Amino acid sequence: MKLKTFIERPVLSIVISVAIVLLGGIALATLPVEQFPNIAPPTVEVMTSYSGANAETVQKSVIVSLEEAINGVENMTYIYSTASNAGDVYITVYFKQGTDPDMAAVNVQNRVSKAQGQLPADVTRIGVVTNKQQKSMLKAVTLWSPDNSYDTQFLNNYLQINVIPELKRITGVGEVTLLGSNYGMRIWLKPDVMAQYGIVPADVTSALNAQNIESATGSFGENYEGVFQYTMKYKGRLVTPEEFGNMVIKSLPTGEVLRLKDVASIFAMAPPLIDGYGVASGFEIYLQDRAGGSVNNLYTVGLEFIAALMKRPEIGSAYTTFNVNFPQYLVEVDAAKCQRAGTTADAVLSTLAGYYSGQYVSNFNRFNKLYRVMIQSSPEYRIDPESLDKIFTRVEGGEMAPLSQFIALTKVYGPESLARFNLYSAMGINGESAPGYSSGDAIRAIREVAAESLPRGYSFEFAGISREESQTSSNTAIIFLICTVFVYLILCGLYESFLVPFAVILAVPFGLMGSFVFAKLMGMENNIYMQTGLIMLIGLLAKTAILLTEYAADRRRAGMTLVQAALAAARVRFRPILMTVLAMVFGLLPLMFASGAGANGNSSLGSGVVGGMLFGILAILFFVPVFFILFQYLQEKVKPVEFLPAPDWEIQSEMEAIEERKKNKNNSKQNNPL
Numbered sequence: 001m002k003l004k005t006f007i008e009r010p011v012l013s014i015v016i017s018v019a020i021v022l023l024g025g026i027a028l029a030t031l032p033v034e035q036f037p038n039i040a041p042p043t044v045e046v047m048t049s050y051s052g053a054n055a056e057t058v059q060k061s062v063i064v065s066l067e068e069a070i071n072g073v074e075n076m077t078y079i080y081s082t083a084s085n086a087g088d089v090y091i092t093v094y095f096k097q098g099t100d101p102d103m104a105a106v107n108v109q110n111r112v113s114k115a116q117g118q119l120p121a122d123v124t125r126i127g128v129v130t131n132k133q134q135k136s137m138l139k140a141v142t143l144w145s146p147d148n149s150y151d152t153q154f155l156n157n158y159l160q161i162n163v164i165p166e167l168k169r170i171t172g173v174g175e176v177t178l179l180g181s182n183y184g185m186r187i188w189l190k191p192d193v194m195a196q197y198g199i200v201p202a203d204v205t206s207a208l209n210a211q212n213i214e215s216a217t218g219s220f221g222e223n224y225e226g227v228f229q230y231t232m233k234y235k236g237r238l239v240t241p242e243e244f245g246n247m248v249i250k251s252l253p254t255g256e257v258l259r260l261k262d263v264a265s266i267f268a269m270a271p272p273l274i275d276g277y278g279v280a281s282g283f284e285i286y287l288q289d290r291a292g293g294s295v296n297n298l299y300t301v302g303l304e305f306i307a308a309l310m311k312r313p314e315i316g317s318a319y320t321t322f323n324v325n326f327p328q329y330l331v332e333v334d335a336a337k338c339q340r341a342g343t344t345a346d347a348v349l350s351t352l353a354g355y356y357s358g359q360y361v362s363n364f365n366r367f368n369k370l371y372r373v374m375i376q377s378s379p380e381y382r383i384d385p386e387s388l389d390k391i392f393t394r395v396e397g398g399e400m401a402p403l404s405q406f407i408a409l410t411k412v413y414g415p416e417s418l419a420r421f422n423l424y425s426a427m428g429i430n431g432e433s434a435p436g437y438s439s440g441d442a443i444r445a446i447r448e449v450a451a452e453s454l455p456r457g458y459s460f461e462f463a464g465i466s467r468e469e470s471q472t473s474s475n476t477a478i479i480f481l482i483c484t485v486f487v488y489l490i491l492c493g494l495y496e497s498f499l500v501p502f503a504v505i506l507a508v509p510f511g512l513m514g515s516f517v518f519a520k521l522m523g524m525e526n527n528i529y530m531q532t533g534l535i536m537l538i539g540l541l542a543k544t545a546i547l548l549t550e551y552a553a554d555r556r557r558a559g560m561t562l563v564q565a566a567l568a569a570a571r572v573r574f575r576p577i578l579m580t581v582l583a584m585v586f587g588l589l590p591l592m593f594a595s596g597a598g599a600n601g602n603s604s605l606g607s608g609v610v611g612g613m614l615f616g617i618l619a620i621l622f623f624v625p626v627f628f629i630l631f632q633y634l635q636e637k638v639k640p641v642e643f644l645p646a647p648d649w650e651i652q653s654e655m656e657a658i659e660e661r662k663k664n665k666n667n668s669k670q671n672n673p674l
Contacts, residue, residue, distance in 0.1 A: 041468060042099050043132070044131065045093075046070070046108065046130050047091075048128040049087050049126050050120060051122060051374075055084055055415055061120055061123075063091065065115045066115050066128070075095045076093055078463070079422055080463060083419075085326070094463075105130060126360055131175045132174055138173075140179075143158070143163070153183070157367075160369070161367055174286045175285075176283055176286070180281050183268070184371050184372045185267075185371065185374065186374055187260070187374065187375040189264045189354070189378065189381075191355055191392060193262070195400045199394075201353075204263075205354070205359065207247060211247050212247070212362045212363075237362075239365065239366055240268065241266040247259060249262075292457045295324055299324045301454065302322065305454060309445070309446065316437075321430075322428065323416055327413055328412050329409045329412070333345045333348050334408065341395040342396020348393055348403060348407065356391075360373070361373055389402050438524075479531070487538060488501050499632075500632055503545070504545040504546055504549055504624070507541055507545045511537050514612045514615025515530070515533070529601040529604040529605040533605040533612075537613070537616070544617075544620055545624050548573045548624050549628050554651060555568050557643055557644050558655065559643055560655060570621060577617065592606030
């Protein structure tokens with residue numbers, strides 16, 4: 001349908017315009033809108049905890065089993081894990097771009113289920129959580145009490161009950177992480193008092209398992225005719241600290257009973273912060289997604305690698321949080337002494353864990369939620385190694401003996417946390433490029449330094465966004481080549497020629513050159529935003545060049561010579577092309593000189609398109625007419641042009657003007673032969 005149809009039928013034009021506006025409004029209200037393209041890879045995070053275990057124990061007993069089960073899951077690119085001395089386990093599985101995050105989470109969960117039987121009982125009891133999310137934090141929020149009327153624990157619990165569940169139900173939210181301790185029942189054991197009564201933490205655990213339970217108690221009169229049926233209801237789990245305190249631990253010889261409150265302090269709270277109770281609590285919101293040697297050697301090589309990186313001008317900073325100088329105590333149990341005393345090494349270790357590490361032993365219900373019951377000795381009983389003299393375990397004959405009798409401590413140094421990457425021991429290195437250098441420059445510098453400085457048996461890999469950039473940078477040329485090919489094929493169909501489209505295509509390199517020149521002047525890098533702008537630029541330049549060649553082709557078919565057609569098209573389209581390009585440039589200036597959040601991406605996109613349009617307009621106005629003459633001439637050698645019998649009135653007037661100018665020029669020469 002030609003433009004003439006819309007001019008002659010204005011009502012049709014108005015109806016189509018209104019329909020387009022209405023459809024656009026509906027789409028705007030219903031379709032999802034994102035500020036930035038999704039370039040982060042889909043990720044699934046596996047989390048659990050092994051209370052009281054150090055990083056090395058966590059890695060050997062938990063992470064290795066889970067990683068070996070997860071490794072090789074469909075579409076996985078790499079896997080990264082960390083183990084802390086607090087017993088926390090975090091395993092992050094990264095997937096190929098475009099992977100369905102729901103299926104990725106299901107596949108990982110299935111793999112985790114297979115490994116459950118190999119995990120320690122304490123880990124299985126706590127559970128292994130699998131979440132899908134992007135490894136990019138959307139927002140960090142702080143809830144605070146300005147008048148100090150609420151402490152941190154109250155705020156944490158308020159978030160857990162009233163805020164976080166609501167946020168998790170919002171479409172697009174992958175995970176909400178509380179930056180604080182969960183509400184729970186803390187039972188602070190008193191080792192000296194427990195020793196007097198001859199009990200150990202295992203006795204408290206047994207009492208909790210026996211008395212803090214839910215039970216189906218049945219009913220009276222069921223299945224019997226002629227009587228009323230009465231359902232029996234057990235009170236269920238204990239709820240308040242007072243109820244836990246009254247729980248019976250042991251019957252005394254005097255006929256009295258020993259209750260939990262006699263040997264422990266009970267609090268319905270999380271463990272207090274080191275600096276006491278605060279007045280703020282926070283949480284983080286994450287988007288939903290769509291081994292080469294010893295740890296010490298790894299640390300040494302990593303520090304040498306960082307030192308080599310810092311010598312490169314492209315690297316602004318490089319650092320690691322990995323540290324192997326964290327003070328620890330190596331625990332050794334004398335099995336012979338245990339045997340002579342009539343106990344076992346397991347019993348000694350169980351007592352040690354019960355008092356020092358904190359054990360998850362039961363549950364209780366409150367506020368319509370399920371919370372944990374934790375036992376541990378009071379902080380004042382576990383300050384230093386000498387406290388082992390006051391911690392007792394039960395030996396033969398029911399007597400009590402201090403743990404220091406069976407345990408030897410050796411002060412050592414080790415890592416505070418351990419990490420693994422694709423099942424190999426790893427340490428993370430973070431950094432940024434120096435001013436004036438792009439992230440691509442930094443990536444190249446890292447590769448070069450690694451090739452020069454890393455010893456045999458050590459390697460490196462990028463993670464997160466850097467990994468995506470390092471893998472996709474080589475695809476940039478392919479993407480642009482594909483775009484150019486598609487534009488060329490469309491132009492071939494438009495012109496019914498394989499030669500004339502080159503008059504349009506050859507204008508594109510000028511625009512791309514302008515994009516890179518402007519980006520360099522602005523100190524921008526060739527990132528995903530600039531590449532998105534370049535794809536748009538190809539379309540804009542091609543569209544503008546098409547208008548000019550279309551005008552020239554129409555005039556050639558009307559009977560003008562190649563030169564006359566090219567010059568006439570350039571003359572007619574000069575003002576519209578110039579106005580279109582300048583309007584585009586001025587509209588993009590705010591992006592080009594953007595500041596604040598997202599400024600780098602906005603400036604990269606704006607600079608690339610502005611530079612490309614300015615350079616491209618010169619090519620379109622001065623080179624495209626020349627290209628048209630050349631390739632149209634070659635095309636006519638293959639297939640002669642078919643002239644129109646009756647040219648358009650506008651073209652006819654232009655031809656008459658050309659003839660008039662030629663006539664005036666000839667008359668001028670005749671009148672002025674010199």
